[in-house]
Amino acid sequence: MKAEFPGSIDGSVRFIDRYTVWDALCTVALVLAGWAVARPLGPFVGAALGVVLAEVTPNGERIDKKVVDELRYVLSSPKVVCPKLSKMGDGSAVFDDGYVMGVVEVSSCDIEHLPEPDKRANRDVVAELLSGLDYRFEIHSRQRHVDLSECNGPGDTATATDHYVVVRVSASTVAKGHHEVKDRCTEIRNTLTAADLRAERLTGQRLKAVLNQLYFRKAKVSQGGYVVAQGRKPVRRMTYVSEYPEQMSLGWIADVLNAESPGLVDVVQVVEPVSDRQRDWMDRILARTDAELSASWKPFRQAGLQRQKQDLEDLIEADASGEPLVNYGVYFVARGENRVEAEETLETVQSVLNRSGVDTGEPGLYFNRGVKSVSAFHRDRLKKKEIVPGSSAAAGFAFAAYDTVEPGGIVVGEDHRNNMPVVLDRFSWEAGHTAVMGKIGSGKTYWTGLTLVRSVQEYDDLEIYVIDPKKRDYGGIVEALKGETVVIDNGLSRSRSSNITRYTVQDPSRDNTARLAETVRHVYREASKTDSKSLVVIDEVHRIITRADEIYRDGLQAVSTLVRESRDKDIAATLVTQNADEFVRSTEGENILRNIDCNLFFRQRDVDSEVTDFFHLSEKESSELRKLRSGTKLPFSEALVRGPVNTRLRIESTRPEHTLFENGIEGLRSGGNNNRVQPSNTPGQASSGVETDGGHQSKDTETNTSDSDSERYGLAEVFNLTFAGPLGLFEYVLYPTFFAALLLSFVTGLQPFHPIGPFTPKDSVGLDAALSVVSAEILWVLGLSLYRWMTQP
Structure with missing residues (x-):
């Protein structure tokens, strides 16, 4: 697209x-x-x-x-200082520069594997936001590292991307500013809560935490970049889009965020509505371009004028047809622990943009303005914006960044695109159910066992119910987790003695369909009685919803009730089956799948056309299902996931987990909760504690730079001593010297070096003095420039 x-x-x-x-x-x-x-x-x-x-x-x-x-x-001043927070209101913040700010957080949306109509629907939602509003706003996409050291699974860290729509208002009164910010944030939230996107207006402590994450207090600026006073990755470089190619793919900004880089990347999109004055200006430029085109005689100049004429006509026509135009600017910030890391990260950003045909520029001598342009607390002073249609600006779609980390979740695998852990919290979904499908030996049972072990470690007061019709797959895991096993042939009346219960049958070879259906109803009743989170695993679910290759209505109804009625009861069900064709054979079965938020497809031998159509699988994806690795000869398996993320997962256990599955060894409860990033300090105030990313103070209060960045040798050291004083101090000495020379010429009759043109000797003395002042100041500026170039970070 x-x-x-x-x-x-x-x-x-x-x-x-x-x-x-x-x-x-x-x-x-x-x-x-x-x-x-x-x-x-x-x-x-x-x-x-x-x-x-x-x-x-x-x-x-x-x-x-x-x-x-x-x-x-x-x-100019080598520092940029952020305004301080004055007070918090209901969903807005007031700063000492008089501006009132509000923030709307937007979820990520992985559109890579979505069908074209779904991609277009998500793009149109953003296009409506960009072109349907009559005020200025910014979209900040900010990366951060998430510590997964206490979250069992491969990988210690992952990169997550947060997306914020920032609104700033300068009103005559604070009350009016609060009201205007509230209305705008509500409008933005309502617009972006559509298709696969979700938006939330931030209030209270959550708003304060995000403001603190975006806050940098002050920045020391140079031509090569800037260094913030607090936070990790303090050394920063930036670039902006100076010109776009004729066509751009959907999600080109997300491609930058998804690229692997040594540091972190932030993206700031600035959007302003086009004014009537700009429309009149485009009309005048079109008329002048047409006139110049008729008078031009150089072919290359004619080609440029012809393209500009066509672009202007297209813009004016789009505006007349009802598609609003916007002033659109995109800035990228590369963050690193030191100058080298920031520079390498910027090179990665520019490399991705160059592959897309995007021309970039750097602020250079305007870095003060550049810092303000990427700050959520200043206006765009660099003003590197272009007039584009709203639908074109929406093609950036930064929300498509691979955000594979949900706070408080468990590791379910690694994303094959960037080898980052995928962390999902199913209890945060609208319906926390998962369907797991794959042929025998594909790895679906192994993955389900991994999620059980990791869920026990992550969630407090978790109730687990496992329905195991085959009797052999989950016994060792439940025993290792100090759970109990109930044989349903003996009845379900006795009370549970553990928060982990496995239900199995005496003889798996018999027809146990009716007993298993009743067990599903029993589990639903038990899970509904508790306020704790409940995880229900139903293995071989096709044994419950079918009997003798026919739909078993009683079993289908039991599973349907569990899935549909547990949405508001913190009950998450995992349905494990060899294929989904048992579900799509009936309307009730399809309704069950429609109430499941996450689908995992392990290796399949064949995929029925009904299944392909129901899940909207492309021909490429259907072919990929037959090529997924099963883990029988490799230390990992693979699966396609559709739902919170859309990608191919690499599923691998840690050594203790694998030992548990092989030998049933007890103990894996040593892990604590996932380390959640929750900024708590207020912008403009001193922060404390260990910082994770953004606006917190780290344990080491000094900027982390390499030794080579602080050492100066030879001529650079001489310049450091010579030009340490500001230009103003030099001028204080220079200008009195100029007037002293004039006075001396009148008192002593001082003659000029060379009489100049028709001027008198005394006038020539003044000109000599003036030229000396100008020359000395120019040399001083050049000296300062050379010093800064030799000592820049």
Whole structure:
């Protein structure tokens, strides 16, 4: 699925198809200066200098502009400070700069394996958000590391991405600001809660925690990047999109977030509605482009003008047809523990963007503005935005980042795309049920046993019910977990003596369908009585819903009741079967599958067309099911997961887990709860404790940089001593010297070095002094620039 992007609109007028108005004005000014100072050669020298300034443009910028920018940079503050939090309201925060802020959190949505209509539906939801609102907002996608050391399973860390829509309002009164922020956040939440996306307006402690995560207090800026005063990954580099290709694939921003990099990546999307003034400007530019096109005689210039004309016509036509236009800018921040890590992360970002045909730029001398552009607490000062249709801007779809970590969940496997652990918390879903399907020996029972062991470690007060019709698969695990086994042939009346109970049959070869159906109803009644979380595993579920290759209505109804009626009772069911064809043979069976949030497909011998159609499996996915590894000859198995994430899982146990399954050894209760990232400090205030990512203070209060970053040798050390003072201090000495020279010329009759043109000797002395001041200041600026270049991080 592709989106069309217009090119950047060039509104400059060019003389002889080459020089802009600014080029001409600078050349005329230099010619006049040459005529006034040194006739007859002066005007020619000025004209030549003007042409050089127009033609020699390193990195696409004029030399005189670079000099002005350099001077502005030297005179500007090397720090950016965030406003402090004044007070919290109902779902909004007030800062000391007068702005009121609100935040809406948006869930990730893995669209990689979704059918085209579903992908389009999710894109249209974001397009409606981008183009349907009449105020400015930002979308911040921020990566963080999640500690999984206490979560049993392969891998100690994983990378998660949080998505926040940030709204800032400056109102005449605080009450009005709170009201406006609330209305806007509610509108954004309602818009984004559609298709596969979910949005939530943050309030209370959760809002404070997220603000603290985004907060950096102050940043020390240089041309090469900036360093924040607190938080992990303090060294940061940034880049922005300077020009888009003609077409972009859906989820191109998510591709950057999904790429493996040494550090962490943040993405900031800035969206503003197009004003009526900009629409009038586009009309004028279109008319002028048409006129220039008819007068142009250079083929390459004609091609550029023709494309700009077509892009402008497309934009104006889209706006007239009802598709709103937006000012859209995208900024990327690479975060690292030191300069090298941040630089390598930025190279990864730029590499992914270059493969997509995206041109990027760096702030350079405007890094102060760049820091404010990526901050949630400032306005976009860099203003690197383009006018694009809302549907084109929605193609970025950062929400498609591989967010495979749900706080408080268990490791269910590793994502084959990036080898990151997939952590799911089924009790946080709307319906925490899972269907596990695969042929005999595919690994489905092994995976189910792993989830039992890991769930016992993760969840407190967990009740487990295992219905084991084959009698042989779960006995060792339940015994190792100090559970009990109930033979249903002897009745179900006795009370449970353990929070882990396995129900099995005396003789699996007999027809136990009716007894198993009654056991399902019994388990549902027992689980409904407790306030604890309950995990129900039904192995070989086809033995309950079918009898003699016919649908067994009583068993089907029992399973249906368990699945449908337990949605609000913290009961999560795992239905294990060899194939889903038993379910899709009846309407009631299909309804059971529709109430299941997660489906795991292990290796299949054949996939019926009814199953393929029901789960919307593509031909490629159906073929992939027959090629999944089963683990019989390998130390891992594979499965396709559809639901909270859509990917191929690699399922592997740790050595203690494998020993448990092989020998039934007791003990795996040593693990604690998953380490949850919960920022707790307030922006603008000192933080304490161990920081995980974002706005917390780490144990080591000093910036973690390499030794090479702090050492300076040779000439750099001399510059460090010579240019340690600011430019202003130098000017305090220089300007009094200038006036002293003038006074000295009048008192002592001091003569100039060389009389200049028609000026009197005394006037020439003043000009000598003025030129000396200008030359000295230029040399000083160049010295400062060289020093900064030699010592930049």
